Amino acid sequence: MPTSREDVKGLVPLNILVSALLTDMYQITMSYAYWKAGRHNENAVFDLFFRKCPFKGQFAIFAGLSEVIALMNSFTFSPSDIAYLRTVLPHCEEAFFDWLGQLDCRNVRLYALEEGSLCFPRIPLIRVEGPLAVAQLLETPLLNLINYPSLIATNAARLRLAAGADKTLLEFGLRRAQGPDGALSASRYSYIGGFNGTSNVLAGKLIGVDIRGTHAHAFVQSYTSFEQIKDPTLDGKDFVAIVKGYRDRPVCGKGSGSSNDGELAAFTAYAQAFPDGFVALVDTYDTLQSGVPNFLCVALALDDLGHRALGCRLDSGDLSYLSQEVRKMTTEAAKTFNRPFLATTNIVASNDINEESLHYLADQGHAIDTFGIGTNLVTCQAQPALGCVYKLVSIEGVPRIKLSQTTSKITIPGRKAVYRLLGADRVPILDIMLKDGEEPPQPGVPILARHPFVATKRARVTPTQVVRLQEMVWDGQAGGATSDMPTIHEVRATVAKGLKEIRQDTLQRLNPTPYKVSVSEGLHDFLHSLWEKEAPIRELS
Numbered sequence: 001m002p003t004s005r006e007d008v009k010g011l012v013p014l015n016i017l018v019s020a021l022l023t024d025m026y027q028i029t030m031s032y033a034y035w036k037a038g039r040h041n042e043n044a045v046f047d048l049f050f051r052k053c054p055f056k057g058q059f060a061i062f063a064g065l066s067e068v069i070a071l072m073n074s075f076t077f078s079p080s081d082i083a084y085l086r087t088v089l090p091h092c093e094e095a096f097f098d099w100l101g102q103l104d105c106r107n108v109r110l111y112a113l114e115e116g117s118l119c120f121p122r123i124p125l126i127r128v129e130g131p132l133a134v135a136q137l138l139e140t141p142l143l144n145l146i147n148y149p150s151l152i153a154t155n156a157a158r159l160r161l162a163a164g165a166d167k168t169l170l171e172f173g174l175r176r177a178q179g180p181d182g183a184l185s186a187s188r189y190s191y192i193g194g195f196n197g198t199s200n201v202l203a204g205k206l207i208g209v210d211i212r213g214t215h216a217h218a219f220v221q222s223y224t225s226f227e228q229i230k231d232p233t234l235d236g237k238d239f240v241a242i243v244k245g246y247r248d249r250p251v252c253g254k255g256s257g258s259s260n261d262g263e264l265a266a267f268t269a270y271a272q273a274f275p276d277g278f279v280a281l282v283d284t285y286d287t288l289q290s291g292v293p294n295f296l297c298v299a300l301a302l303d304d305l306g307h308r309a310l311g312c313r314l315d316s317g318d319l320s321y322l323s324q325e326v327r328k329m330t331t332e333a334a335k336t337f338n339r340p341f342l343a344t345t346n347i348v349a350s351n352d353i354n355e356e357s358l359h360y361l362a363d364q365g366h367a368i369d370t371f372g373i374g375t376n377l378v379t380c381q382a383q384p385a386l387g388c389v390y391k392l393v394s395i396e397g398v399p400r401i402k403l404s405q406t407t408s409k410i411t412i413p414g415r416k417a418v419y420r421l422l423g424a425d426r427v428p429i430l431d432i433m434l435k436d437g438e439e440p441p442q443p444g445v446p447i448l449a450r451h452p453f454v455a456t457k458r459a460r461v462t463p464t465q466v467v468r469l470q471e472m473v474w475d476g477q478a479g480g481a482t483s484d485m486p487t488i489h490e491v492r493a494t495v496a497k498g499l500k501e502i503r504q505d506t507l508q509r510l511n512p513t514p515y516k517v518s519v520s521e522g523l524h525d526f527l528h529s530l531w532e533k534e535a536p537i538r539e540l541s
């Protein structure tokens, strides 16, 4: 165990590297300067939010909250952390290190969206309230814990939308991921985003995601003939002889004359090992001439012994064409041998699949049931980072604003309440932020929703239902986490529900309709008056 976990009870982050010291140096130097000025315990409020949805889309999924709460629970600088910091900041006063060494999150409160909920630009995903120095120190680890999980969950949700609800999606990215944590997080948050499972065994053990896997080309290549099968039996029958019996009959109108016997031996051996979990990788030599006929021989032989082959996997070539050809062959074999199950046997595909290629396949037509997606999922090829930021919005009860030449970068000041207004059938109309203390919106009562920066963009909305988006999830003084962490299955269900309820044109790939994020009249006016107050008046001469 790392020293920083020595005294922590209960909830700790899954990744052992997540700790108070996993932060940027400027957080420590700022803390010292706050401490030196005697400001470290001033009441601060920070908002964590993003400004632009990823993947050129109009939605994102909020993920990573459980790990944030686990960090809050274990946040402490260990004696060895402090000893190290002394060496890098030798001029800092000793009392600072004493203070740092006893720091924790007992005076911090966190308010957050529900993990797995749909989220939109500028809405605070998390609001952190607490002593200035601690709240500041939390910036880097919190951003780190939210950005990638939310990005990968969003990416996975987009792939799910592209593939369709009935497909099985498997995450195969471990070998290409950005290091061990990139891989583990990808397995976890792609499941949350709508994937069905992963190839990552450690993710199965640690997180409880379903794991899947069969064999690679190496397994097929390692067999050259049936000679290598020492024991030909399965369930006490001569399985090899049964397989060979099928090999010598025309399967699907193709004699298996041109099929590769080593490949057939490999499939046979694999089926002996996994008679009820047989999936054949069919593209080692030639998918349609060899791989599929060999798969069919073994599937038929297994069926003779009462075992059901699961399917075959394509890992190269034109997946649209090949999958449809494979389906023709299995359908024909189903008729020829009167084995209906063959007509619906699973076709798995896994070759450089991304969101674009899923849409392309859907347009071209295909017969794929299961997609294995690796590199493009875990590396988020189409957008490698989400740009969540962490901004001070209030100090000692005084709202603060951050100005910018780029209007979209101006922050919305103060402690805010956030609501989602729903219309008929619970369809979200927009999100609205209110100034602290304003009356919450009421069902049936019209409210003016304003664009924060564009005066002419406003709408009067009469919600059917009003949902408060942020709940207190960590209350240090009341003992920490305010409720049990949801399971990954519950978070996954939250994602699915959100995607179902939102207007579907918000989710579409081409020209998605932006979802409105607004401020109340009160907050709008306050924002603009503070903006005017803080912006210097330019001197012209």
Ligand SMILES: *[C@@H]1O[C@H](CO)[C@@H](O)[C@H](O)[C@H]1NC(C)=O
Pocket: 165, 166, 167, 168, 169, 194, 195, 196, 496
């Ligand atoms: C995979 O997940 C989707 C979406 O939740 C679901 O509809 C489908 O039934 C799942 N497939 C399997 C094999 O569990």
